[in-house]
Amino acid sequence: MNIHLSSHHLIPLDFKSLVSLPNSHTWAPSSSDHHPFPDSVPVIDLSDPNATPLVRRACEKWGVFQVTNHGVPMNLIKQTQLQTHRLFALPRDQKLRVLRSPDGFSGYGSARISDNFPKLMWSEGFSMMGSPLEHARQLWPRHHANFCNVMEEYQKEMKGLAAKLIELMLRSLGLNNEDVKWLTHPQSLLQLNSYPVCPDPTRAMGLAPHTDSSLLTLLYQTTTGGLQVLVDGVSWAPVYPTAGALVVNVGDLMHILSNGCFKSVVHRAIVNKVHHRISIAYFYGPPWDVKISPLMKLTDHPPLYQPVTWKEYLGYKATHFNKALELIRNDGGEIQAN
Ligand SMILES: C=C1C[C@]23C[C@H]1CC[C@H]2[C@@]12CCC[C@@](C)(C(=O)O1)[C@H]2[C@@H]3C(=O)O
Ligand SMILES: O=C(O)CCC(=O)C(=O)O
Numbered sequence: 448m449n450i451h452l453s454s455h456h457l458i459p460l461d462f463k464s465l466v467s468l469p470n471s472h473t474w475a476p477s478s479s480d481h482h483p484f485p486d487s488v489p490v491i492d493l494s495d496p497n498a499t500p501l502v503r504r505a506c507e508k509w510g511v512f513q514v515t516n517h518g519v520p521m522n523l524i525k526q527t528q529l530q531t532h533r534l535f536a537l538p539r540d541q542k543l544r545v546l547r548s549p550d551g552f553s554g555y556g557s558a559r560i561s562d563n564f565p566k567l568m569w570s571e572g573f574s575m576m577g578s579p580l581e582h583a584r585q586l587w588p589r590h591h592a593n594f595c596n597v598m599e600e601y602q603k604e605m606k607g608l609a610a611k612l613i614e615l616m617l618r619s620l621g622l623n624n625e626d627v628k629w630l631t632h633p634q635s636l637l638q639l640n641s642y643p644v645c646p647d648p649t650r651a652m653g654l655a656p657h658t659d660s661s662l663l664t665l666l667y668q669t670t671t672g673g674l675q676v677l678v679d680g681v682s683w684a685p686v687y688p689t690a691g692a693l694v695v696n697v698g699d700l701m702h703i704l705s706n707g708c709f710k711s712v713v714h715r716a717i718v719n720k721v722h723h724r725i726s727i728a729y730f731y732g733p734p735w736d737v738k739i740s741p742l743m744k745l746t747d748h749p750p751l752y753q754p755v756t757w758k759e760y761l762g763y764k765a766t767h768f769n770k771a772l773e774l775i776r777n778d779g780g781e782i783q784a785n
């Protein structure tokens with residue numbers, strides 16, 4: 448009966464059929480909800496001659512910033528948005544045909560982090576690692592080409608921009624690409640998020656608070672806001688949709704690589720009563736099996752973190768969630784990895 452209470456929390460609700468929030472999706476309010484933060488996330492123009500120090504400051508202080516003049520064609524972003532709406536508008540049983548497997552990386556379903564929370568989220572997602580062709584064929588047997596072309600082109604553009612931003616971040620710390628040779632073969636994942644209209648947004652959660660495990664994440668949140676970032680562990684600052692801008696989140700692996708100089712930002716997505724919101728997230732990181740450790744030039748002895756691969760780190764996130772960083776910290780954190 449309770450299909451949404453399946454063990455792995457993978458199957459999203461049939462949101463459209465609901466007129467009130469089910470108990471499974473009702474979250475208790477948290478105290479930080481009542482401390483809105485006055486300052487807002489920096490917007491950095493990539494063509495600004497001062498961009499490098501601005502990026503450093505933003506990564507140290509916030510772990511997040513928005514970029515304009517990033518060079519990704521607006522037309523492509525709009526096309527990607529359109530194809531995202533097209534996918535989520537499909538009938539539920541059709542989307543369920545491409546359900547992500549519990550340990551898989553591609554397909555339709557609830558966010559991976561669902562298992563770490565007692566309540567379920569008001570969202571659905573579609574993940575693509577590499578080409579979406581196989582799934583797109585199942586969704587649109589004769590009309591998948593458009594979806595695939597747009598998603599592949601978007602991945603290509605994001606890859607270029609991510610590489611540029613990593614270089615900028617490293618340069619801001621006095622380093623360069625020579626220090627991260629493994630990044631010539633990056634691993635990435637494109638995630639489409641959908642947040643249906645919600646009958647009771649104040650008690651629902653679109654995407655629960657988390658940090659991304661990537662080196663960095665590039666997010667397009669359309670004109671419907673909903674992304675919030677945690678500041679000083681106590682207040683939620685909205686990230687205001689800015690025309691044509693992309694949001695850059697520093698992920699846990701970048702925090703590790705920078706020996707703690709850059710913050711990985713805790714963020715969440717809230718929902719609303721009026722607009723169906725979508726967002727498009729591109730996670731960028733090292734090849735699965737490459738050990739990431741704090742860059743030597745930034746490191747005292749011993750470095751802050753032990754070497755870890757993205758794959759191993761995802762395992763730690765699955766078992767320890769927001770304590771995963773502590774697990775690999777060198778200063779003798781409480782918990783031990785084994
Ligand atoms: C390549 C990645 C990045 C993952 C894990 C793995 C596959 C799925 C990604 C997401 C996508 C949705 C938010 C997130 C927090 C989640 O639940 O699954 C992301 C997570 C992470 O950044 O850790
Ligand atoms: O929808 C958003 O604004 C946030 C999405 C996000 O944080 C993610 O996909 O990891």
Ligand SMILES: [Fe+2]
Pocket residue numbers: 657658659664714
């Ligand atoms: Fe995220």
